[in-house]
Amino acid sequence: MQPTRDFQIILISRSILILNRSVIHKNILNSWQSFVSNGCTSRNLRKLKLDRFVVSKSTLDGIQFSINSGEKLVKKISAVIIVIAFLCVTGVFGQAELEKYIGQYQVTGAPVMVTVSLASGKLSVAATGQGMAEIELISGEDYAVKGTPLKLTFEKDATGKVTGMIIHQAPGVDVPAPKINSSSEAPSDKSPHKSGTVMANGIKMHYLDWGGTGDVVILLAGLGNDAHVFDEFAPSLIDKYHVIALTRRGFGETDRPAGPYDTTTRVEDIRAFMDAQKITRATLIGHSLAGDEMTQFANLYPQRVIKMVYLDAAYDRRKNFSCVNDQPGGGLPPSVMRMVGEVMNCPGWEKIVATDMPPPETVNVQVSTMKAAVQFVPDYTKIKVPSLAIYADADLPQGPSKMDAETTAKLAAWWKEKRAPMMHASIDQFRKQMKNGQVVEIKGATHYVFVGQFKDQVITLVRDFLAK
Structure with a gap:
């Protein structure tokens, strides 16, 4: 039986952007194989091309696939896609959460800027004139700076937006550093200059x-x-x-x-x-x-x-x-x-x-x-x-x-x-x-x-x- 040309994906989400039609199951499989081999990144997920089909930007709460086809192979592929998508969405959420910390933080009372960057799913910090150091989550919003005795506590407002950090340099020495922008020297800089x-x-x-x-x-x-x-x-x-x-x-x-x-x-x-x-x-x-x-x-x-x-x-x-x-x-x-x-x-x-x-x-x-x-x-x-x-x-x-x-x-x-x-x-x-x-x-x-x-x-x- 010839597969039908109705192929529909419904993304149940806070941002719902869906669909086009047309694709035979071979194109579906090839596109998803390419997607997985390129990594489950937020960028890949936001723009996944299946022939003339494009899945656009979304923060996903759930995914429902509906495929009208007379072939069992397509149904099997769709089941695999659901599992892969679920795993990828989990990674995307983690990436998006970490991106909130990216930016520059000005140390209060000192000519020192702390830049927070994100690479390969890990956060790093660098103070003015110094190299990058990876930070590790302790609990909640508390992080340790690897290789140093320093600890950081990120601060958020009522909406969950990161507004600054407290640098714990020594017992009793806690220095605030308000977040002044969401840019870093990493590619996350989105300002149009x-x-x-x-x-x-x-x-x-x-x-x-x-x-x-x-x-x-x-x-x-x-x-x-x-x-x-x-x-x-x-x-x-x-x-x-x-x-x-x-x-x-x-x-x-x-x-x-x-x-x-x-x-x-x-x-x-x-x-x-x-x-x-x-x-x-x-x-x-x-x-x-x-x-x-x-x-x-x-x-x-x-x-x-x-x-x-x-x-x-x-x-x-x-x-x-x-x-x-x-x-x-x-x-x-x-x-x-x-x-x-x-x-x-x-x-x-x-x-x-x-x-x-x-x-x-x-x-x-x-x-x-x-x-x-x-x-x-x-x-x-x-x-x-x-x-x-x-x-x-x-x-x-x-x-x-x-x-x-x-x-x-x-x-x-x-x-x-x-x-x-x-x-x-x-x-x-x-x-x-x-x-x-x-x-x-x-x-x-x-x-x-x-x-x-x-x-x-x-x-x-x-x-x-x-x-x-």
Whole structure:
């Protein structure tokens, strides 16, 4: 009997996308053999071709096959397919669950980024300037970093979205690291940009280009970050602007020379990049340390700046670091405290024991850049271009999310006495000195104001400001 041409697959799922018709049983078998030999991956499952038949994207709750055919062979094949599909779906679910952890996590109070990647069904982490290390599940959201004494606890919100991690460096030393995007240097980076390099000021500079039309917007990352920190922010501007993000010297894929790393040299990097790309004028949007570069650039090259947006970036950092690591809730990890000690020339800094120190060349970059930050004196008095400063909540203590009531109270008192006054002084300075400036303080926001909970609010503020 000739097999019929009605072949129907019903995918009972949260996303139901099905079907076409036509195929003889030989094509069914060949296609599934190919599928299995190529591996039960989510990509293969999302696009399984059977002659003119395509099974599209799905998160499966169940599978029902219905085959109208007069041949027993087709029924046998269908039974095998059900078993294979069930096993593959289990693997796909595991892959999708692990993909939630992929991204970049910023260590609170330190110029260190932790990148989580996924390869061959295993999660790995890498801190700024250090190699990858595989992590193993202990229980729940607790993981151990193989080959080190470090442990990690991932944090999720009520919807199950991963929002950050706590790094357990030693007993009583728990350092929070909020998740700032869902990109990594692995192929999981889905942001619609192209990646490139250009020689500027004697070094190879890495940049990301999202395209777009209109005036050029250059995004400048904070200390410890690369251009990918803007992967989820940049696309919101490309309908009206040509958006590019730079990675400063010493970080990411940009060259890492022995020096120098002072603010003026980094400003010359930006100017040289604009020259190389034939960008006459641009709007500068920068986060954190980039505020120093923007302020200096606007003072040196006012004719090349259209507007500026400071993303929790307009600060006087001369008192940003201290030789006393007394913040309740853990404070800075030993590796960072050792670098801060060198920056501030703290007594006995070289005796600080840190088992997780980055390689010497990375330490050189971090220390040299931080030294420049604590020596830079911001001066907004001569800047005339329209400038918007968006600030995080200066009165909101930032520390580990899981603390007992006593530690929480101590952190609040410490923050009120030592941290908040410095932040308010910088905000007042910007407000008084920037003649054509605007200040917005977002209550409840933390340092990475442009990602997470307040991202949409910040995007609206930026778009409205640029449109004026």
